[in-house]
Amino acid sequence: MNNVKVEILGDGEPQYAVIACVHGDEPEGWDAIQRFKKSGYEVNEPLKLVLANEEAKAEDERFLEKDLNRVFPGDSEGVHEERLAAKLFDELKGMKSLDLHTTNSRAASFAIISNPNETEKQLAESTGIEKVVDMSFVEGGMDDELDMVVAEASREGETTDHLYKTIINFLAAEGVIDEDFRQTDPEFFHVYDKEEGTNYRFTAQNFQLVQEGEVFAEKEDDTKIASEDFYPILMSTDGYDDMIGFKARKTEL
Ligand SMILES: [Zn+2]
Incomplete structure (x- = not known):
């Protein structure tokens, strides 16, 4: 096939x-x-x-x-x-x-x-x-x-x-069909790193700023504390086996 x-x-x-x-x-x-x-x-x-x-x-x-x-x-x-x-x-x-x-x-x-x-x-x-x-x-x-x-x-x-x-x-x-369309001025995020870790509970929210010093994930014997400001992208409790998800900065498109 x-x-x-x-x-x-x-x-x-x-x-x-x-x-x-x-x-x-x-x-x-x-x-x-x-x-x-x-x-x-x-x-x-x-x-x-x-x-x-x-x-x-x-x-x-x-x-x-x-x-x-x-x-x-x-x-x-x-x-x-x-x-x-x-x-x-x-x-x-x-x-x-x-x-x-x-x-x-x-x-x-x-x-x-x-x-x-x-x-x-x-x-x-x-x-x-x-x-x-x-x-x-x-x-x-x-x-x-x-x-x-x-x-x-x-x-x-x-x-x-x-x-x-x-x-x-x-x-x-794109002009392929004739129909009204929305032209947006989107927010733009640049992923620059990933956050490793297994079995963490993700406690922040994707696309919402996590500030330096804030806890964003935790498990029984550990917490993840932000070492810098970042935006979580595709972070979740059970989305990936070996990582919590990605870290991004907000930039201009
Ligand atoms: Zn897919």
Whole structure:
């Protein structure tokens, strides 16, 4: 197998792509794409729709062998996700892409870019999402060498509906469909470090300033006290095995 499922709406060579299920247990993005297909919008230019990891989706697993979002640019001779990564890379290079994810983090939805260049900043603004995180600190992500914005929708609330609206806003702002859209002036966060640790209870809030000296995580025999001001990003009690999450500074986009 190791196939990436690709569909093209409209005629010609697309410049834009919308991607879902880089993580197989996040089906809401693919549901949102199906809803877009049924919505009746005409595309002004061709659009590529991509189901990244169909096998993992079928098993409702995040991945089968390795996290697809940590193995880019991939390896055509490697394990399942490494092969998928190589194929995705071929499908998406030179394009402008929106990658749909869902998160268990209770923070509001946010966008991620990994090359804070002009193109990605523009793509991030086109999502209409109010918080943008520069995650170039983390290596192996799909967007390291591609022009792409990731939309992370919180699992609290109407996730599919939210991702559908993100697709519409993005495509409208980029001129791919004709529709009203929101132009935001997002808050911008730059991830500069991670916080190691297992079995900590995260006691602060993502995207809200933790001040120097403040306790932000604890367990029976230890507390984590901030050695400097920072913003927690994707920090949680049980999100990662070996770390609590990421630390960011607020900067200008
Ligand atoms: Zn994901």
